[in-house]
Each structure stands twice: as C-alpha cells, then as structure tokens.
Amino acid sequence: MPTHICSPPVRPGVPRSICLIEDGGLVPLTVRSDFGAEAKLQALIDTGSQYTVIDEDLAKQLQLVPLRQEPIGSVNQPTLLTVYRAELEIPPLGIRELGEVLGGRLAGGKREALLGREQLRECRLDYDGPSGNVTLMR
Numbered sequence: 001m002p003t004h005i006c007s008p009p010v011r012p013g014v015p016r017s018i019c020l021i022e023d024g025g026l027v028p029l030t031v032r033s034d035f036g037a038e039a040k041l042q043a044l045i046d047t048g049s050q051y052t053v054i055d056e057d058l059a060k061q062l063q064l065v066p067l068r069q070e071p072i073g074s075v076n077q078p079t080l081l082t083v084y085r086a087e088l089e090i091p092p093l094g095i096r097e098l099g100e101v102l103g104g105r106l107a108g109g110k111r112e113a114l115l116g117r118e119q120l121r122e123c124r125l126d127y128d129g130p131s132g133n134v135t136l137m138r
Contacts, residue, residue, distance in 0.1 A: 004028075004092035006045060006134040016132025025127070025134030029113050031101065032087040033062040041112040045125065045136065049116035052088060056103035059084050064101070072102065088119055093138040095122060 008023035010016055029043040031054055039058055046053075051070075064084035071078035082103045089096040099118060106112065126135040 002093045002138045004090075004136045006136050007132060008134075010132075017130055018132075020129065020132040020134065025125075025136070027115055027136055028091055029115060029119075030089040030091060031058075031062065031064075031113070032089070033064050034085070035063050037062045043113035043115035044111045045120070045134065046114040046116055047120065047125070049114050050118060051083070051100065051102045051116045052119050053102045053104040053106065053114040053116065054112075055106040056082070059086075059101065059103040062086070064103075067100065070102065072104075090115075090119065090136075093123065093136065095119070095138060 004027060006025035006027050008019045008026060010019055025045040026042045027045060029041045030038055031041065032038040039062060041054065064086050067083045067085055069080045070083050072081045073079045083100050084103055086099065086101045087096065088099045088101065122138055124137045
C-alpha cells in the first residue's frame with residue numbers, strides 16, 4: 001500500500017503537535033494542463049474542502065480549461081470561483097487522474113494548493129494530533 005508521511009517540518013523548540021496545528025499536513029501535488037504545462041506544488045490536506053484549489057493566476061499560466069463557475073464559501077458570503085479541468089497527480093501514492101481544480105486567491109499566502117476531498121476519496125488519512133504525525137495512504 002503506497003504511503004506518504006505528510007507531517008510538517010519540525011521547528012526548533014516547538015512540539016510536533018503544535019507544528020501540525022499551525023502548518024497542517026502537506027503532500028506533493030502535480031497539476032497539468034491539456035497542453036502539457038505543469039506545476040509541482042506542496043498542497044495542504046484540507047478535508048473541509050470538496051475541491052482542490054490552486055491560485056487563479058497559476059491556473060491561467062498553465063492554460064487550464066475553464067469549465068464553469070461555482071459559488072464557494074459560507075452560506076451568507078458565497079464567492080464565485082472558476083472550476084478548471086486539470087490532470088492531478090499525487091506522485092508518492094501513484095494517483096494520477098483527470099479532474100477539476102478551483103482557481104482561488106492563494107498567491108502570496110502560506111499555501112501553494114489545498115488538496116480537497118475529491119482527490120482524497122481514494123486515500124486513507126491518519127491524523128495523529130498528539131504525536132504531530134500525518135500519514136496519507138492509498
């Protein structure tokens with residue numbers, strides 16, 4: 001069974017459990033367009049998100065094909081974001097599929113991508129808060 005350790009890096013003097021709370025679990029993600037352009041990213045595992053999200057500017061740079069607009073956010077404050085077609089790969093788990101990503105505003109932030117439930121559906125996630133360890137398995 002392919003397995004990937006997704007625990008965040010440990011910072012000197014900071015317990016692993018705190019690093020996990022502050023930084024979350026990260027997994028390598030490759031996003032490819034229909035034209036072969038690709039970006040290799042570190043995605044934050046986000047079980048609260050249905051979709052995988054990348055920066056809108058990156059989606060345009062990769063020339064991803066826009067499919068539709070989706071209202072995303074809270075019930076009171078939905079924001080329309082573009083859903084793009086993309087090939088998504090999680091190399092350490094051998095997952096490679098044609099799927100959908102949302103274009104959001106991540107540039108300048110701490111995260112390159114958010115890995116949502118649509119890509120996690122084939123995985124088992126072990127989140128061990130006390131030890132600060134996160135493991136993703138297929």
